[in-house]
Structures are given as structure tokens and as C-alpha cells.
Amino acid sequence: MPTINVQFFEGRTTEQKRDYAKALTEATVKALGCSPASVDIIFHDVKKSDWATGGELWSDKG
Amino acid sequence: MPTINVQFFEGRTTEQKRDYAKALTEATVKALGCSPASVDIIFHDVKKSDWATGGELWSDKG
Amino acid sequence: MPTINVQFFEGRTTEQKRDYAKALTEATVKALGCSPASVDIIFHDVKKSDWATGGELWSDKG
Amino acid sequence: MPTINVQFFEGRTTEQKRDYAKALTEATVKALGCSPASVDIIFHDVKKSDWATGGELWSDKG
Amino acid sequence: MPTINVQFFEGRTTEQKRDYAKALTEATVKALGCSPASVDIIFHDVKKSDWATGGELWSDKG
Amino acid sequence: MPTINVQFFEGRTTEQKRDYAKALTEATVKALGCSPASVDIIFHDVKKSDWATGGELWSDKG
Numbered sequence: 001m002p003t004i005n006v007q008f009f010e011g012r013t014t015e016q017k018r019d020y021a022k023a024l025t026e027a028t029v030k031a032l033g034c035s036p037a038s039v040d041i042i043f044h045d046v047k048k049s050d051w052a053t054g055g056e057l058w059s060d061k062g
Numbered sequence: 063m064p065t066i067n068v069q070f071f072e073g074r075t076t077e078q079k080r081d082y083a084k085a086l087t088e089a090t091v092k093a094l095g096c097s098p099a100s101v102d103i104i105f106h107d108v109k110k111s112d113w114a115t116g117g118e119l120w121s122d123k124g
Numbered sequence: 125m126p127t128i129n130v131q132f133f134e135g136r137t138t139e140q141k142r143d144y145a146k147a148l149t150e151a152t153v154k155a156l157g158c159s160p161a162s163v164d165i166i167f168h169d170v171k172k173s174d175w176a177t178g179g180e181l182w183s184d185k186g
Numbered sequence: 187m188p189t190i191n192v193q194f195f196e197g198r199t200t201e202q203k204r205d206y207a208k209a210l211t212e213a214t215v216k217a218l219g220c221s222p223a224s225v226d227i228i229f230h231d232v233k234k235s236d237w238a239t240g241g242e243l244w245s246d247k248g
Numbered sequence: 249m250p251t252i253n254v255q256f257f258e259g260r261t262t263e264q265k266r267d268y269a270k271a272l273t274e275a276t277v278k279a280l281g282c283s284p285a286s287v288d289i290i291f292h293d294v295k296k297s298d299w300a301t302g303g304e305l306w307s308d309k310g
Numbered sequence: 311m312p313t314i315n316v317q318f319f320e321g322r323t324t325e326q327k328r329d330y331a332k333a334l335t336e337a338t339v340k341a342l343g344c345s346p347a348s349v350d351i352i353f354h355d356v357k358k359s360d361w362a363t364g365g366e367l368w369s370d371k372g
Contacts, residue, residue, distance in 0.1 A: 004191070021365055037364045039364065049076045063133055119331055235265065256312035
């Protein structure tokens, strides 16, 4: 507790995820007053052909 | 807003997802009266070996 | 299969959800060629104070 | 894009969620290089009687 | 790790959730060989008017 | 109904998932008194580089 699920486009490097996980955890600990060990973060790489906004797949957007 | 997560078996083509995303968005706009741009849809391809119904994986169903 | 989770702001009536569930199911059956009985839809009412875009809660947007 | 779903115990105030949403968005923008407007955050209040760790509901933990 | 999200109709008592959480955790530990402490379970009570199968809300099924 | 989403580290074999799905379904039927056919389980393989606890990716833990 808490558990954070992040959905974003694929393409982030492990380096970026490492830094992002650290930053999200720090923001969570500071805002909620919980311990870092209690923070779980799960990243979900989503293909642009699997995400649509406004009825159009992002892989089709110019 | 709204955000729609769809889980289905893998195997749909991008063509099918494109049409499906459009249809889901139109149904959403019509039913909820929101703008198309506010509708996010995320597709999740699930392997038949990762989905069980009745205690049996779909990859095992005859 | 498929399972559709819809997150939107609270405030929709059961009447609206009834019509929307029917429309989503029809769009799904037509696009994927599955049976209506295989389509599960779960609605999630989200308070405007539980959804932020651009770092601002929707309950704070003017 | 990205969409962040946060599950935590109920009891946070709107004030806390407001600050937390802002901090999460800033951390996301900095780490991913996306625009603030593209960041959606959805908070899920979970009752301690609906969350178990180690087979025990948190409402039962002493 | 692992994290298990369970969606079911509202109406289960805390007593039932307590027993169910214990049983799910035991099944998980036995099947995956992980420690009980690593198993998180989150229950989601869903109203019958928020779940549709076959295009019909469960609250409308006779 | 019910629908169970399980997130765990990738690496489980289909054999393990088959047994685990059966055990989860049995535990669910016994605890909730529902029919086996009504139980859906979806497994989500998560890479250790996509899951962080305590601000550290599991792929980085020694």
C-alpha cells in the first residue's frame, strides 16, 4: 500500500523507468507519509496501435 | 474522461482495433454526451494461456 | 471475453448505464464477431475529486 | 497518456489528493518529458477491510 | 508480488472476505512458491447496476 | 462474475498457470458459493524491470 499502475507508450528505457520509479516513490512518501517500502509501482508499456484517443489509434496520428 | 480498458484474446489486427476504437468512441459520445477527444481506449491483448474460465485455461479448451 | 472496464465521472443514471452497456456490447459484437453473452462490462464511477488531469483535480476546475 | 491509477487506503483528504496529484504530475512530466495536460491520475480509495496482505485483512491487523 | 485484484458483486461480508483472502493467499503460496507476506489482495465491490453481461445490467436480470 | 486479475513476475510456465487457475477457481467457488463457470482469471506477466518496490526496480535488486 499504495499500489500505482502506470500506463504509457512503450519505448521508455530501463534507465528512464528506474529514475521515474524513484521519483514517483519519493512523491508518494512525501505526500502520504508512508514508508518507501510500502510503495509498489507497476509499469505497463502500451503500443501506440493499442491506444486510441478521439476514436483514432495513436499509431495513425500524423 | 472516460477511460476504457478492453481485455480480449490476442489476434486482432490493427485494422480491427482501428474500427473497434472508432465504434466504441462513437457509442460513448452518443451515450454520455462527451466530446470524442475526451475518450481514451486502451486495448490489452491477452494470450489464451493467460485467461481461465471455469478453472481451465482457454488454450486448453478443445 | 472480452472484458471492458469503463472509468467515468460519477453521476450517470442507471438508465444511461443500461443504454450505454447495450451500445458497447453491440459495437463489440459487430467489431469482434463474438457472442453478446461473452461481453462483460464493468462501470467505475469516479468522483471529480479523485481524477486529475494536468495536475489539477476536476473538482477544482472552474 | 500516461494514465496513472493509484490504489491506497481510504482516509486521504481532498487537500492531500490535490497536492499528491500535483506532485505525481510534476514527477511524470520531468521523467517522461510529456506535457502536464497529457497526465491523467485516478485515485482509488480502498477500505482496510478490502485489502489483504499475507492473507490477513488490514482491518484485522492490530 | 503478486498482486491480485478481485471484482465481484457487492454484498460479501467482512467475514467472507477474511476467509476468502486467506484461501486465495494459501492457493497462491502453494502454486507460486512465494511467501505469504508478498501476496496482496484487493477486493472491489461492484453493484449489479454497474456490471453488464450480454448487454444487460445484472440489476435488470430477472 | 467474479473476475480476478493477477499480476506477478514473468517466468511462470503454462503448467504452473494451469494449476494455479484451477486452485484459485476452487478457492473462489468454495468461499463465494458461485459456479466455477462464472469465475474468470486473467494473468499478467510483469517484467522485473517494470515493477518497483521501495523506489527500486526488482531487476536492480541484488
